[in-house]
Amino acid sequence: MVTYRMNLGKTGSQEIVVGVIGQPNVGKSTLFNLLTGRKVHVANWPGVTVEKHEGWREHHGYRLHFIDLPGIYGFSASTLEEVIARNFIVSGEADVLIVLIDSTAPERTMYLAIQALELFPRTIVVFTKSDLTHAHGIHINYEALANRLGVPVVSVSAVTETGIDRLLDLIIEVARGRIGRGKPLKIGYGELEPFISEVEEIAKRSSLSEDYPLRWLAVRLLEGDQELIRRLEKRGEKDIVKEVMRLRNEVINVFKRRPEEIMAQRRFEYLSKIVEGIVVRVEVKPGVYEWIDKVFAHPVIGSITSILLLVSLFIVVFTLNTGFPFNIILENLGYSGAAEYLEEYSLGGLMEKLIVLASGLVEGAVAGYPQWLQSLILDGVIGGVGAVLVFLPLIFLVALMLAILEDSGLSPRIAVSLHNLLSKIGISGHAVFPITLSLGCNVPAIMATRATPSYRERLRLITTLAFIPCQARLVVILAFASALRGLGSIAVIALSYLGAFLTFMLVNKALYIYDRKKGYAEEPELLLELPPIHKPIPKVIWWLTWDSVKHFLKKAGTIIFLVTLVAWALLYFSPSLSPAKELSESIGAGIAKLFAPLLIPLNMNDTQAWMMAYALIVGFLAKEAVVGTLALLAGTNTATDAIKTLGYSDPQIAALTMFIVLYVPCAATLAVVYSESRSFKTTLLTIALMLSIAYMVMIATYVIASLFI
Amino acid sequence: MAARPWTTLEALPPGSRARVVNINAPGRWSYRLLQMGFIPGAIIEIVVNNGVGPILVRIMGITISLGRGIARRILVEPI
Structure with a gap:
């Protein structure tokens, strides 16, 4: 019924x-x-x-x-x-x-x-x-x-x-029950039918028979369903598991094949009978885009194509966003007028104008308000959140690029092409999707490792994916790099990405070697479906992109807003909870000064050290907040101006950028590392790895950069 | 039809076709392979096989890439 x-x-x-x-x-x-x-x-x-x-x-x-x-x-x-x-x-x-x-x-x-x-x-x-x-x-x-x-x-x-x-x-x-089936579909499993009936008799006695249709339960148990068996064991019905296993082994003995294999075959046979004469193929021509598959699957050309594709997409995104790196190239060729024009009318340039305009308007509007409220609105809200919103076009463009790669079907081809290279560091082509996602945000990337079939490989990825710079860190990298003149800024951006990927690879390799020594690493393997390549559907691209932009706006409006407010409050008040006369007397400065000595190797003055330490501490919660906090500290509209105002030297900027790229990206990433690994140890290991590596690379960058500049 | 010698999937040249005889992969892999249509009797067409790196095959109208280790676990009969 x-x-x-x-x-x-x-x-x-x-x-x-x-x-x-x-x-x-x-x-x-x-x-x-x-x-x-x-x-x-x-x-x-x-x-x-x-x-x-x-x-x-x-x-x-x-x-x-x-x-x-x-x-x-x-x-x-x-x-x-x-x-x-x-x-x-x-x-x-x-x-x-x-x-x-x-x-x-x-x-x-x-x-x-x-x-x-x-x-x-x-x-x-x-x-x-x-x-x-x-x-x-x-x-x-x-x-x-x-x-x-x-x-x-x-x-x-x-x-x-x-x-x-x-x-x-x-x-x-x-x-409404007007059409459709009344009962589940029954597929004949041929030689297994007597066994299924026997399992049904056994399963009748199990408490699970109340949760599932009996025949389905019997079929699944005979197929060796791990989850059902776990549930039976949990309920103390071990005798049922034992009897089912006995029947399973009998099937294997009699037919020399596993029941799940026979059943899958019977289902496909049933299917082919069902579609017989119903699905007709007039012509089976290879896809128009089959040559693309051949290019990506080529052992040499494939990986080169993929890497070039990703790098050039990023360059296009950067150019649209800030004019970089073409503005620098034009400048060095002597066309500084054209370079300025490109910068001014890039998406990022226009956005900056908009924010400056908005902050001017707000400044006029709040003129009569009490001093603390003015500071809260201008420094805290406009300064903090505004400095982050400047990067909205960037977020949009990176999301658009990832959406096109995904919807066109190029993503899995890239996975195939990089499988061989990646397997040298113990990860498979399956990791390409999480890695590409990581360039946007580490949180969904770490969740996407679920598709990785090997457990140890997945655990290594969860621990190391956060080394790949997400958009939040890109925001900070660009803000810092823009404070440098000419080719220096290109060098810092290139160094950030190279350094991050190199660290990701070396740490993976090290963990892989460790796992292999312990005896629980398997060769990375690949089993991936390649959906047909097609021209991206504009509607779908827009959906995917908008989801990502919405996520960023929501984050800017909630988490980043709150973090910036707390950062503002800690700087506004002194330990006696009255407004601090000087920033350096505030609560925030007091906390930051505890950590500032860690920056001694970078030869900063006291103000530079505690202010940067403060921004980095705030950045532990959400990386975008680093730029807002710096702007707040220096009383500027953008972080780039803040860095210039505070007078950091070129080697310091390069070293700090490396630290920001490599240390813990945000609290949300740590939360997802924990929820996906379900291990406190793995989470702590991730934090320790990131902080220690970031710190060492920072000092090394400073020492080396100081030699050249 | 005379039986041809069996071989494993990763040994077949591009453009050739074969019938699946059986799969000898560990549990997780084997479930996934079965669901993707790698069942005894299914016909596979090799699209790309460069001797190194993943191979590309077509099965039931869908292109699938397999690492060589997995492909070695699939016993086939060339046709």
Whole structure:
């Protein structure tokens, strides 16, 4: 019998909960954004740091509540994501499940759909990318497929938005029980059927049979499902585990093959019967872009191409942002007029003008306010947050670049091309995605290491990824480098990135050698799907970019704002809690002076030392706050002016930049290192590594730079 | 059809085709390979194999890159 449950939504309309599931690369997030109109709420799945996206939409008087499930290949429970997805499905929370299938590769991507149907009957099968089927010479008879599967089938395109309305209608129909299956799909597993029946008899006695459909439970147990076995053991049902294992071994003895292999084969056989005569390929021509695959997979040309591509993308981003490095080149060629023009009308230059203009207006507006409030608004808010906001165009451009790499399908090609190089330092091509993400922000990068199949490799990455300079640090690097004249600024930026990547590689290599000595390191391995290369879809690029910009704005408005306020307050008040007459008598200065002696090797005067120490301490919480704090300390609009005003020497600037690049990026990164490694030791090791390496490199940079300048 | 000698996936030249005979990879890898369609009987086409570095194959309409260590765990019958 069909049992379904509908809730009354907040708006009074009936709410239908819809789970959205699909294999990686089938276009799930694009469709999810389209379905929800991007009114999305992001939280974590209970107890884990996997993101849960939820969105809502009104349709024909119903409130559709979409829940985006992690992209997974199947329900084998070999990853956290697979466990989350299937536990959600069996929880009964969803009224309807929609399973996405890539129209351009239906035979493979339908595997998840039939596994979902084995578990949950109120399912709608959705073919995505229907605009591409013609180009691929694929014809699909959706109606015939719907008849064979017993569930509604619909084809949609996120590009042309065809089929979306039909899908929304179908969701309501299925939720109301008008169409669809009443019972889960039953696949015949041939020679394993007698074993499945036996496991069913055993599983009946288990408390787990209340949580899952019995046949599904039996099939999964026979497949050796690690998560179910763990749960049985936890509940003290060891005898059941033992009996299941006995049957599993019997299968292996009789057929000389593992049950999971036989079952996967039977499912694919079932699939090929289902699609027989329904999916017709007129022509199987290799992709237009197959030459791109060949270039990236080439052992020599591939890695060179990838590195050149990434470096040139960064140069384009820099040029658009500040005119750098072309302004310096023009200047040195004698075209200083053109260089200035380029600087002034770069995105960063325009943004700076805007902030100066805004601070002028605000200064006039607050003229009559009490002294402390004026200081709070002008120095604290405008000075601190403004100094960070100058970098909004930069954040935007880097996000845009990463979005293009991701949406076009170039990212995984780069992973393939760098696999060999990376495996020398003990990491695989899988690490390329987290590394590229790290250039934006370390936090999602560390979370993305989850796709790394080897546990030790993942742990090494979690410990070392923060060495890769994120955008926050890029902000500080640029602010410091801009205080240098001419080629010096290019040198410092180049040195920052080279130094950071070199440190990342050396530390990884060292940890890899250590792991190998201990005997728990495996050769880095690669198993990665390459989605077809395509021209980036502007809509999708915009979504990805905007998400990242929004994240930055939110951070600037909350964390950075708060940190700057605290930094301001600590500088405004003296230990007796009255306004400090001099900055150097403030609470903040008192704290900073405890740490200032650490900067003695850099030959700074007292003021330079404590002020920089203060900025660096604040930077421990959020790196962007370094620029705001410096501007606040020197009473300037930008950090670059602050550095000039405070009179740091060129070698000091170079050394401090290196320290900022390499020491702990922010409190949020440490939090995610802890939540992903679940180890206090790993987190402490990360902090110790970063601080000690950053400090040593800082002093070395200073000593070497002093010799040359 | 006469049986051809079996070999492992990483030994095949680009452009050649083979049928999967069996997979002998550790647990995690083997689940993922099965889900990606590397099941006995599936037909694989080698797209790129340069003798070093990852190989690229097409299986069930999808391009997948495999490290040589993983490819060595997949026993195939050339066709």
